[in-house]
Amino acid sequence: MATPPDRRAIILDKAAELFARKGISATTVREIGDAAGILSGSIYHHFDSKDTIIDAIVSSYFDDMLAGYAEVLASDADASERLHGLVLTSLHCAAAHPHASELYQRDRNHLRETPRFAYVRDAVAEMRRTWLTVIEAGVAEGAFRTDIRPKILYPIIRDGLWRTVEWFRPSEAYDTDDLADDCFAFFRQALAVQVPAAAA
Amino acid sequence: MATPPDRRAIILDKAAELFARKGISATTVREIGDAAGILSGSIYHHFDSKDTIIDAIVSSYFDDMLAGYAEVLASDADASERLHGLVLTSLHCAAAHPHASELYQRDRNHLRETPRFAYVRDAVAEMRRTWLTVIEAGVAEGAFRTDIRPKILYPIIRDGLWRTVEWFRPSEAYDTDDLADDCFAFFRQALAVQVPAAAA
DNA sequence: TCAGACCATACAAGCATTTGCTTGGTTGGT
DNA sequence: ACCAACCAAGCAAATGCTTGTATGGTCTGA
Numbered sequence: 492m493a494t495p496p497d498r499r500a501i502i503l504d505k506a507a508e509l510f511a512r513k514g515i516s517a518t519t520v521r522e523i524g525d526a527a528g529i530l531s532g533s534i535y536h537h538f539d540s541k542d543t544i545i546d547a548i549v550s551s552y553f554d555d556m557l558a559g560y561a562e563v564l565a566s567d568a569d570a571s572e573r574l575h576g577l578v579l580t581s582l583h584c585a586a587a588h589p590h591a592s593e594l595y596q597r598d599r600n601h602l603r604e605t606p607r608f609a610y611v612r613d614a615v616a617e618m619r620r621t622w623l624t625v626i627e628a629g630v631a632e633g634a635f636r637t638d639i640r641p642k643i644l645y646p647i648i649r650d651g652l653w654r655t656v657e658w659f660r661p662s663e664a665y666d667t668d669d670l671a672d673d674c675f676a677f678f679r680q681a682l683a684v685q686v687p688a689a690a691a
Numbered sequence: 692m693a694t695p696p697d698r699r700a701i702i703l704d705k706a707a708e709l710f711a712r713k714g715i716s717a718t719t720v721r722e723i724g725d726a727a728g729i730l731s732g733s734i735y736h737h738f739d740s741k742d743t744i745i746d747a748i749v750s751s752y753f754d755d756m757l758a759g760y761a762e763v764l765a766s767d768a769d770a771s772e773r774l775h776g777l778v779l780t781s782l783h784c785a786a787a788h789p790h791a792s793e794l795y796q797r798d799r800n801h802l803r804e805t806p807r808f809a810y811v812r813d814a815v816a817e818m819r820r821t822w823l824t825v826i827e828a829g830v831a832e833g834a835f836r837t838d839i840r841p842k843i844l845y846p847i848i849r850d851g852l853w854r855t856v857e858w859f860r861p862s863e864a865y866d867t868d869d870l871a872d873d874c875f876a877f878f879r880q881a882l883a884v885q886v887p888a889a890a891a
Numbered sequence: 892t893c894a895g896a897c898c899a900t901a902c903a904a905g906c907a908t909t910t911g912c913t914t915g916g917t918t919g920g921t
Numbered sequence: 922a923c924c925a926a927c928c929a930a931g932c933a934a935a936t937g938c939t940t941g942t943a944t945g946g947t948c949t950g951a
Contacts, residue, residue: 681881
């Protein structure tokens with residue numbers, strides 16, 4: 492007999508996929524049950540509520556992300572290397588939790604308004620602080636441009652990066668590391684101090 | 692007596708706001724009715740269905756966007772100027788239809804899967820073609836970098852730009868044109884051919 | 892070794908509420 | 922008299938979740 496399927500993990504995975512694709516509200520517990528090969532009512536043996544499922548999906552995602560960001564901050568590399576670290580961490584963490592990443596971006600308003608998910612606000616604020624710290628350090632070093640405010644730079648970079656989960660599918664010829672290289676090359680040049688225009 | 696309120700326009704505006712904030716599925720026609728100062732059943736005097744409301748919101752957004760993009764493509768400016776045009780058009784169109792822009796980004800999977808909204812697929816494909824045309828022209832001109840493929844460059848820029856509707860709120864000191872200037876400066880430098888690294 | 896207790900897991904059925912939408916009637920302006 | 926605009930009421934379906942029960946495995950004690 493095959494090893495008993497870890498139903499809880501299956502439910503989490505299928506639910507995450509459905510939440511990411513259709514949104515929380517449009518995904519019914521019956522659909523989750525169907526996808527997991529179980530009756531909808533049986534889900535409630537493993538989870539207290541729909542929100543509990545969401546919680547399990549989202550919290551592990553942010554835990555991983557914050558751990559990675561903390562490592563980057565702890566290193567005493569220069570701003571450019573830290574930028575590289577943030578890009579790598581963001582893309583690898585998104586690759587490890589693709590559904591959670593999409594789910595958050597899709598339903599973050601719902602998560603924000605639900606008291607149970609207050610920790611998401613904190614996590615997002617922490618990530619923002621991390622990025623701003625790195626960007627402002629780059630400015631202080633004289634490595635990053637000063638003509639655009641960091642608070643404008645940050646969300647542009649963040650959304651360009653985070654949203655890659657919606658369109659990027661790694662292949663043998665071009666995997667997540669390749670994407671990270673390109674993203675870093677892109678944003679590093681975008682952030683660099685301007686070379687004085689040579690042409691008239 | 693005040694001029695009679697254009698109830699249809701009110702419904703559209705309130706619905707768009709709710710759809711953008713909560714998502715299509717989580718927004719009920721009763722909520723739309725409440726927001727519009729009307730009973731939910733009365734909405735059906737103005738619109739055939741919930742989808743009809745969505746249609747009205749979304750289609751006008753893409754009509755405007757495509758019209759702007761066509762103008763940019765029609766000009767015989769160089770790639771950098773066209774890039775500027777695309778950034779300006781995108782941000783101004785998003786500013787004119789903020790709710791529709793958020794709505795699409797949030798529920799594009801639903802729109803994609805609903806036959807009625809097939810035109811959205813076409814519009815998005817057309818926008819993608821426009822961006823790729825401009826980027827590839829820049830590469831051909833020798834103005835844009837060649838180390839990152841245009842098909843990777845495009846979605847990064849697109850998401851950084853389009854998602855501004857989620858966080859940017861124009862003020863007197865910094866309005867949509869200021870944001871457009873910064874975005875253009877950012878992406879233009881990111882796209883520029885690499886200056887040969889001076890350091891070892 | 893094995894009956895018996897126990898428990899995790901699941902099913903079957905259904906309940907209360909919410910949902911998009913319909914129907915029939917009222918009102919006020921022209 | 923007519924009609925656009927709206928209300929009041931409610932319907933059938935779908936929703937999150939609950940309840941009661943069945944099943945198959947494991948542990949215990951004699």
